[in-house]
Structure formats: C-alpha cells, structure tokens
Amino acid sequence: MGSFHLTRLLTEHGCFGKYLHRIKKEAETKCYHYEAEVDDAEHTLFVYPAWAEEREGMEEIGATSPENLGKKLIEKMDAWVIIDTFASTVMRKKEAHERERRMHVR
Template structure:
C-alpha cells in the first residue's frame, strides 16, 4: 500500500516507501492506539471521563512518541538506506508539512528506483551494464549521479540550484523541500523534466535494440520476468 501511495516501483523497500508517504509502521501505530484505549479505560474505571481536549492532547503525545520510536528504528534501515537517511533528520517536519505531493518521477529521484543504469542493470535487469547512457563519465549510474553531476542535465540542474542552492546531496535537497514549497516545486520540476527525457531514451533503446534483455515484455513473458526481479533495496 505504501509503495502504491508513493507512486514508486514495486522494488522499493517497505521502509523507504513508508518514509516517503509518511506512513508510520502499523505495529507502532497499533501500539499507540492501544495505549490510548487503555488510558481511557483506566480513567473510566476510576470514575473519570476524559474531556475531548484531554483526549486530543493525549493522542498528540502518543503520535509524537510514535514518530520518535520510528525515527529510532530508522537509524539502522535494512533497505532503502539512501532515502531513509535523507528523510530521517527531518522526519517530523516531513510528516507535518502542508505542501508537496509525490509524483512517479519525483519518487524515482528520491528512491533511486527508476530509469537509472544501476537500477536497470542490477534490479530490473533491463540493461547489460550500469553505465549512464547520457554521458561518458559514469560507469555505474544512480539517482544521485542524475541529480548532482550528469552533464546531460546541466541546464535543468542550474535552474534547480538557483532555488535550492549548490549542495545537491539528498539530505540537503530533502531539507530544502520540507522548508519551502518553492524548493519542493523546483525539485519536482527537475525530476519531471529529466526523468521524462530518460524514459524516452529508454523506450528508444527498447525499440531499436537487438539485445533481448532490452526488449519490451508483455503478457505471460512479462509476468514470468517479474518473478525474477531483485528484492527491494
């Protein structure tokens, strides 16, 4: 469910998807709800009826406790490390923000699962190598290469840096996105422009290649191929 809400590929890890959509893990959420229930029951057993305001305060306290517990758990993520480590320092602000929606292409940049050489080669198994197809400088392309240094996207990157600054490490970018709707929109615009171009280039490779690994898969062949996808990272 979290992966669908994040509009990401199904190879995304559960931890990364939950962080991106701001979904506190169910076991932590259930524990908080149980604590609220037993708190009310104990009050009623003593002949007290908590006022709506008291209940709301207690609920807010338990939510913050849940966020703190989640942040502690995220200190040692199993998968989706790049995404989790970028959001964890500003987790409370990320959850409380009133702006910014995730899109399919923005999620690719934030999660690293998308049209990148490393992902297409090792996880999706759609490319024979992990090289960047848009420059000659990268033998193992990932989302950070696209965001930070691939010369093919210099123009789009200049527009992004004009808004969020020159530091394009993911934690810094995420912090800027949380603090400003303008920054969020700038990162989203970069993702939409760049990933759209990368997807078009991938389709062109699919349509003109002689390599079986690159050919578009449909029907039964696609379902069989899906069984061999790498586990979330």
C-alpha cells in the same frame, strides 16, 4: 504534493542503469548517454551535463548535493516545486531516451 517522477528519482526506481542492472534488465550499471560507470539518481541530479539547464533552479536554491537535497525539499514549498519540476522534466526525458535506446538494441 509530490510527483511520480520525484518519487522514482528519490527511491532510484526508474530508468537508472544501476536500478535496471539490479533487476537484471541491464548487464551494466553505466550511463548510456554520458561516460559514467554508474547511472543512478545522484548522477542524474548532480552530474550528467545534459541536465545542466534543468538543474539551474535547483542550484539557485542550493540543492546541489545529496546531503542537502532532502533539507531543501522540506524547507519550503517553492523548493519542493523546483525539485519536483526538475524530476518530472528530466525523468520523462530519461524514459524517452531509454525507450529509444532499447528500440535500437533489439
């Protein structure tokens, strides 16, 4: 079991400023929605305040840092489902925000 969005989040291949900058689709690595120099998976998973509500389930199971996220994923299926749900929800929202932002940049 695993989702497309969880894979994108764990590999940082998606609508992250850092990744888009690396593949030369963005001039900067910054987060366009929150004042942060780097928009990457860690920022999305643990920092960006807009995802606080979605993050609650991860906090309840103790998936609160990059160091313990992998451990929580393999501990039990319930943790996997919680993290996978976060990834699907948040990455879909990030993708929608990115599409909207690009429409206004042109």
